[in-house]
Amino acid sequence: xxxxxxxxxxxxxxxGLYAMIGLGxxxxxxxxxxxxLAHGDLMIISTYMSMxxxxxxxxxxxxxxxxxxxxxxxxxxxxxxxxxxxxxxxxAEPPLLxxxxxxxxxxxxxxxxxxxxxxxxxxxxxxxxxxTTPWFSISAIYxxxxxxxxxxxxxxxxxxxxxxxxRAIRATSGDVVASELVGVNTKRVYAVTMALAMVxxxxxxxxxxxxxxxxxxxxxxxxxxAFGVVVIGGMGSLVGxxxxxxxxxxxxxxxxxxxxxxxxxxxxxVVLLVILTFxxxxxxxxxx
Amino acid sequence: xxxMERVAITTALGGRAALIRRIILATIMVLLITLPLWASEGVxxxxxxxxxxxxxxxxxxxxxxxxxxVSLGQQIFIGLGGYSLAIITEVYHLNFLLAILIGGVIxxxxxxxxxxxxxxxxxxxxxxxxxxxxxxxxxxxxxxxFVGYGVGFNIRTSYDLSTNYLYFxxxxxxxxxxxxxxxxxxxxxxxxLMAMRDNELAAEVMGVELYKTKLAIFLVSAxxxxxxxxxxxxxxxxxxxxAAFSIDWTxxxxxxxxxxxxxxxxxxxxxxxxxVVLKQYxxxxxxxxxxxxxxxxxxxxxxxxxxxxxxxxxxFGWEIISARRSTxxxxxxxxxxxx
Numbered sequence: 001x002x003x004x005x006x007x008x009x010x011x012x013x014x015x016g017l018y019a020m021i022g023l024g025x026x027x028x029x030x031x032x033x034x035x036x037l038a039h040g041d042l043m044i045i046s047t048y049m050s051m052x053x054x055x056x057x058x059x060x061x062x063x064x065x066x067x068x069x070x071x072x073x074x075x076x077x078x079x080x081x082x083x084x085x086x087x088x089x090x091x092a093e094p095p096l097l098x099x100x101x102x103x104x105x106x107x108x109x110x111x112x113x114x115x116x117x118x119x120x121x122x123x124x125x126x127x128x129x130x131x132t133t134p135w136f137s138i139s140a141i142y143x144x145x146x147x148x149x150x151x152x153x154x155x156x157x158x159x160x161x162x163x164x165x166x167r168a169i170r171a172t173s174g175d176v177v178a179s180e181l182v183g184v185n186t187k188r189v190y191a192v193t194m195a196l197a198m199v200x201x202x203x204x205x206x207x208x209x210x211x212x213x214x215x216x217x218x219x220x221x222x223x224x225x226a227f228g229v230v231v232i233g234g235m236g237s238l239v240g241x242x243x244x245x246x247x248x249x250x251x252x253x254x255x256x257x258x259x260x261x262x263x264x265x266x267x268x269x270v271v272l273l274v275i276l277t278f279x280x281x282x283x284x285x286x287x288x
Numbered sequence: 289x290x291x292m293e294r295v296a297i298t299t300a301l302g303g304r305a306a307l308i309r310r311i312i313l314a315t316i317m318v319l320l321i322t323l324p325l326w327a328s329e330g331v332x333x334x335x336x337x338x339x340x341x342x343x344x345x346x347x348x349x350x351x352x353x354x355x356x357x358v359s360l361g362q363q364i365f366i367g368l369g370g371y372s373l374a375i376i377t378e379v380y381h382l383n384f385l386l387a388i389l390i391g392g393v394i395x396x397x398x399x400x401x402x403x404x405x406x407x408x409x410x411x412x413x414x415x416x417x418x419x420x421x422x423x424x425x426x427x428x429x430x431x432x433x434f435v436g437y438g439v440g441f442n443i444r445t446s447y448d449l450s451t452n453y454l455y456f457x458x459x460x461x462x463x464x465x466x467x468x469x470x471x472x473x474x475x476x477x478x479x480x481l482m483a484m485r486d487n488e489l490a491a492e493v494m495g496v497e498l499y500k501t502k503l504a505i506f507l508v509s510a511x512x513x514x515x516x517x518x519x520x521x522x523x524x525x526x527x528x529x530x531a532a533f534s535i536d537w538t539x540x541x542x543x544x545x546x547x548x549x550x551x552x553x554x555x556x557x558x559x560x561x562x563x564v565v566l567k568q569y570x571x572x573x574x575x576x577x578x579x580x581x582x583x584x585x586x587x588x589x590x591x592x593x594x595x596x597x598x599x600x601x602x603x604f605g606w607e608i609i610s611a612r613r614s615t616x617x618x619x620x621x622x623x624x625x626x627x
Contacts, residue, residue, distance in 0.1 A: 035412045086590055092411050093358055094589050097546060100360075101589070104539055105582035112575040220535060224423055227416050262431040269424040276417050277405035 004257055006136045011253030012246050013138070016146035017211070019245025020204040021222050022229025023153060024197030026241045029230060031173040031193050032088060034095050038079075038102040040223030042198060045106055046072050046205035047214055048114060051121045061123070061206070069202045076198030081191040088190070103219070110216035121209035145207045150242070152200055157238050159196070169193060221265075228272040234282030243284055248272070320459060324452045336455045336523070337564045339462025341540060343516040345548065345556030346465040347509040348541035353551035354473065355505045356485035358411070360538050361418025364402075364425060365395040365510045367532035369517025371429070374441040374527045384445045388518030395514025396507050403503055422533050429529035440528030443521060457519050465512050469553060472508065477501055485551075539578075546585045549595025558596050 025039045036042075046068050053064035079102065087094035128140040160166040171179035172189045180186055208214060208222070225248065233244025248268055255267020275283065324332050344362065351357040372391030376382050402421055409417040430438045472478045480501050483490070492498050521527050540563060548559025563581060570577035592599040 035416065083586065083590065087593075090593065093352070094593060096358065096412060096415065097542065098586055098589050100539075100542060101546075101582045101586040104543070105579050105586075108575040108578040108582070112579070221423075224416070224420055227420075231413075231416075260431075263427070266424055266427040266431070269420050269427070273405065273417065273420055273424070276413060276420075277408050280409055280413050 002135050007253040007257050008250065009136055009138060010142060011250035013142040013146045013249070014253070015246030015249030016149035016242070017142075017204065017207055017245070018225050018229050018248050019233075019242045020145075020149040020152055020200055020207070022226040022233070022241050022245060023149075023156065023204070023238070024200045025226040026230045026233070026238070027156070027193060027197050027200070030237070031169055032190050033092075034084065034088070034099070035227070036194075036197075037096060037099040037223065038106060038219075039099075039197075039201065039226055040219035040221070041103045041106040041110075042072065042076070042219075043201040043205040043208070043222055044214060044216065044219040045075075045110065046198075046202040047121070047209040048110060048119070050202070050206045051119060051209055054121060061121070061210075065202065065206050068206070069199050072198040072202045073195040076194040076196075077191045080194035081187065084194070085187045085190055103223075107216050107219060114216060116215055116217075118213040118215050119209075120213045121206070123210045126210065141207075141211050145211060148203065148207065149245075152203055153238060153242055156196070156200065160238070165189075165192065224269070224272075228268065230282075231272060231280070232275055232283055234284040237282070237284055240282060240284035244282070247283070320463075324455060329451050332451055332455050334564060334568055336451075336458040337568075338560045339458035340516055340520050340523075341544060341564055342462050342556050342560035343465035343512060344537065344541045345544035345560050346469050347513045347516070348538070349545045349550060349552075349556050350469055350472070350505060350509050352542075353545060353555070354478070354481045354485060355502055357502060357506065358415045359418045359509075360415045360535065361422045362509075362513055362541050363533050363535060363537040364398065364418070364422045365513035366517035366520065366537045367422070367425065367429075367529070368395045368398055369514035370521035370524075370527045370532045371435060372514070373518040373521050374443050375435065377443060377445040378441050384518075384522065388515055388522070391518040392511040392515035395517070396511040399507050399510030400503075403506055407499065407502065407506075419535065419538075422535070422538075426529050426533040429533065435529070438529055440526065440532075443525045443527060446522045446525040449522065454519070454523055457522070461512075461516055461519050465516070466553065466557070468508070468512065472505070473553070477504065481505060543581045543585050545595070547581070547588055547595055549597035549599070549601075550593075552595065552597045552601065554597040555595050 021043065024043075025036060028034055028036050028039075049068045049071065050061070050064045053067055054061050058064050058067075083098050083102070084095050087098055123141065125141045125144065126139075129137045130140040130143045131138040160169055168179070168184045168189050171182070171184055172186045176186050179189075228248050229241055229244040231244070232247050233240030233242070248271070251271040252264045252268040255271075256264035259267060320335070323335055327335075344366070348359065348362055351359045369388070369391035372394050373384060373387045376387035376390055377384050406414060406417050406421070429435050435441075473481070480497075484492075484498060484501065517532075521532075544559030544563045545556055546559070547562055548557065549555030562584075566581060567574075567577045570580075588595055594602060
């Protein structure tokens with residue numbers, strides 16, 4: 001029973017991290033109807049970037065993250081305005097395939113620079129417990145992941161609901177033509193949205209690097225997690241994204257409890273496929 | 289030959305062009321069949337790979353280019369084909385040709401099983417859904433004792449096969465897949481497919497049975513990909529889950545078809561030649577060839593979305609193998625009153 005309790009807690013905390021992995025994808029899908037197949041790789045790139053900056057240059061994780069966020073924002077902005085924006089109005093496949101091509105390139109660039117060996121960002125937090133009770137314990141890094149994820153989700157919610165830029169985003173996702181008529185530069189909105197998505201991806205990337213090991217091909221796995229979060233939570237809904245992350249985290253943990261550790265990821269995928277089959281619009285999708 | 293004769297009779301460019309086209313096709317056939325007689329073993333191996341990758345590309349093109357089903361899960365069938373070969377020859381000690389055929393059938397059956405849920409997913413969801421199934425299969429095989437967990441199998445039956453034998457197998461699979469696509473696209477079902485891709489709703493209103501047509505295409509593609517996977521693994525002669533069900537197979541298919549020309553029959557051929565030759569040329573730098581191919585693919589989507597062959601066709605009206613029966617027929621299809 002205690003094991004189960006522990007797994008449920010871990011599942012929920014892990015879910016927070018998954019939610020943040022899915023956050024950028026949800027944002028992009030909600031606003032431009034695009035599934036960014038390079039999302040996982042862009043995130044892992046930021047993990048590597050944080051690792052290099054933290055270990056070899058600044059020695060400080062926060063400065064490393066700050067620089068990574070800035071660089072990734074620029075990367076996201078240009079990927080969107082130079083590549084994706086040009087094919088957004090040419091049907092669903094070209095943008096999808098552009099991001100797929102981007103994913104191929106990014107993965108191989110990482111392989112070329114860092115090799116296929118697993119890496120990690122060492123941190124003291126990984127081995128510590130924040131809370132220890134006779135029944136369960138809470139890992140420090142998991143708790144930090146969860147708290148940061150909630151903060152990022154809330155900030156994003158604030159940006160989208162309360163700022164001028166947020167209004168432009170919501171207008172664009174509602175009706176492109178109408179927002180252009182009232183003077184919104186929708187292509188610019190898309191590019192800034194991608195930059196914003198890269199901010200969340202960079203933070204998620206750093207947290208993943210501190211929590212798990214990763215390789216240049218890990219991005220694929222997190223892409224599917226991100227997609228899972230977004231599908232379960234409903235595309236484009238921020239609160240749904242958090243719930244989606246928690247459900248995916250719980251599904252994995254319970255899967256590992258009932259079917260064995262080895263089936264942790266497998267069970268997560270099965271839950272995703274079942275939801276895709278029966279409720280492809282997501283569990284928490286706003287009804288149109 | 290009947291199909292080619294029809295090309296000759298109905299081509300818009302007249303008899304002369306058709307004759308040239310037939311001569312080109314016949315020359316290519318003769319060159320391919322006699323290849324082991326005059327080319328070095330290295331060249332034969334490269335054409336072997338071109339044939340198989342072309343088949344992989346043809347099958348992805350059939351789904352994405354003609355049926356509008358953008359699959360990111362072709363590795364499911366390549367992997368199942370490869371594993372069928374490994375298990376049937378290593379565990380049951382049966383003939384490998386039988387094993388390759390059974391691999392195709394198993395792929396087809398698996399496609400049938402997943403078709404029910406996967407066809408509920410549309411567009412992007414279909415793409416990711418197929419990918420998730422492939423990832424789930426990888427994990428399942430990694431934990432399945434019957435398939436030797438992550439250790440996999442050596443496929444020893446392939447050790448005493450000659451290069452020429454493998455080459456002729458690949459020729460059957462490669463040319464077979466191209467001919468199959470050609471035949472499919474010239475049937476009523478093929479026209480229905482293209483109608484469906486261009487406008488699903490309109491096609492359905494006109495009486496195209498979407499579900500059946502898509503399902504048939506999905507099964508054919510799974511079967512051929514499974515067989516191709518079998519022959520590919522006859523050459524690789526070692527199988528292991530993460531490689532067998534790796535997205536890399538679909539990456540190859542996508543890159544080949546995008547570069548060659550999506551929705552054209554020659555596209556996968558041209559794409560496969562570029563893909564295999566570049567990969568062989570940069571064999572010692574595996575990452576670099578993929579980066580170059582990725583950049584080319586993105587550039588093509590941006591600049592010439594129809595790919596090399598599609599752009600040539602649009603510019604010069606030049607097709608070696610055409611899916612269309614004739615221009616006149618197509619006009620009749622679009623405007624039934626004109627005929």
